[in-house]
Amino acid sequence: MTKYLLRRFANYAILTVVATVFAYIAAGSFFYPRRRWLGQNPPIPEASIDAALNELNMNDKVPILQRTWTWLSNIVVKPWSQKLGKDISGQWVIDQMAMRAGVSLRLLIAGALLGALIGVALGVWGAVRQYKLSDQVVSYASYILISTPTFVGGLLLMVVATKLNQALGTQLIRFSGSYSPTYHAQGGMTAFLDSVNHLILPTIVLAAFGAASYSRYQRSIMLDVLGSDFIRTARAKGATRNHALVKHGVRVALIPMSTYFAYSFGTLVAGAAFLEMIFSWAGMGEYGIKAVQQSDVNALAGNVCFTSIVILFSSMLSEVLYAALDPRVRV
Template identity: 30%
Template sequence: MIVYIIRRLLVAIPILIAASALAFVLVDTANDPVAEFTYQLQMASDGDEVSEDAIENFKKRMYLDRSMPERYWLWLTGIGGNGDIGLLKGEFGPSLEGPVADIGAELRERFFITMRLALAATILSFGLAIISGVISAVRQYHKIDYILTFVGFVALAMPTFWLAALIKESAIAFNKASGATWFYTIREASPGYDSMPFWEGMLDVIGHLILPTVTLMLVGYASVSRYQRASMLEVLNSDYVRLARAKGVRNRTVMRRHALRTALIPIATFAPLGVAGALSGAIITETIFSWRGLGTYFVESIIDGDSFAVMAFLLISGTLVILANLVSDLLYGLLDPRIRYE
């Protein structure tokens, strides 16, 4: 298995480089940082003409005086740069926010904020989807099956932005009606939570996590529950399950030892990818709930035309997708003994 993992990671390197090159071209051609910089200076100076020296200095700081292939090479290696660019050196490049802005520091701070949301939503959505999918399959065409199917389709039909806004506005209305703050509707934590006692700070973070997690959980739950129901029905109708029941094996044993494990095999492949999907959903959810995570950083970078910041987010997303695919393959092998990694 170790050899397989190493081989997959080595294969992922050229894939990631090719994806980053394509993303760099798209991001670079979609933005015009010089025009945005000139406009901002004109607004700050009440419409006065911007000097050519200021524009040239800006181009040099952002490496806009180089060709696109050279800029990508600089962004990748840092060779020939000013020490503030080069992935191999751990530098993501200069930011439009100014020389003091550090893209890497922003990413490190926001990454863990987003990942706790994505992980919590993925774990809860898959847990709920597996339970409801199994119940729907076992109680097929009963009332509980119809109810769970209806809930799943309703959640599947709801756009993420609308669902997040609905949950937020409902929580605000509930807080006003009760006269107390039962639900936190903005930010990932209260101001100064770092100075709180450990358990108090932990509860504060969990309280702020509830509403965004519920939003992403419902979005992920809808599709996975349908897959789990279909997979469980297929296993329950298979010959070996019928044979086990014909031999007099208890239904609980059949469900636990034979049916459930086999039915989980297709679902396990979706679990790591669910984290990557939750990361995409976090872009909208974090914006609605005003979180300082990767999602809002990505949106702000696009609005500002901050090319290197956008590239940093896309690189992290691509890396997570590749790692998620690797984990999916490994989980598939653990659940299916017929698969061997050589």
């Protein structure tokens, strides 16, 4: 079991490195950071622009393979905070990642876990009550959510929260930023509740959209399991319907869902990026979108590195769940 997990971790770690390097090469090949200094009045001398880009290792006059080699060399020899270089604003990318990662992880972890739990429960419920009213309602609601862009759901919830606050005459739900301006002065439980309040709306969006996808997959898998021979055998041995479904059916149906959880995390990260922009969260998603807008090669590479690491750990979690649900993997 341990050797199996270590092998899987090594594979995912290699893929993380490869994804980050390819992201740097792609961004360095197609981005044009020089435009940040062009069109100024008075014009900035080209030598000054080249000097600024050389300091950031983003000079498009330098071959991309040479820039990539310099970037990789810095990762090896530079101190920890300088390994990924500076972004186009002159800030160290690692420092920005350290400040923003916690903001994004709060949203990602809460949304992913709630979406998975709710989606699996709704999928099992829909399969057991196939074609009944509850199954139809869940199915139609899921299809509506799946076909709706994430940012639209976020905007709609913001409108609803604004109307609710106006009706109550108080700021019951706060959704601008990840915390209030007085967060650091509050401290203790008050600060914690303030951050939770700001987390409510984006978490609802991520959890709802995630649950919609999970419920469709779980329902389909559960329907296949319900017609399996081992369910009929368990019933023939005297097990009640609920006992056979929970102990045998749900456990088997969860095996492919553990794999789906890991690979759907990439979509979840993308959805969280747009929500961070909408709700003004200074997280890694916002950092990545701004990196694309500003042609910031180093910042984009750091963002891809963060996303790859998050998917790495979600993949490892799915491997652990897979091994726990399927004894054959442990052998």
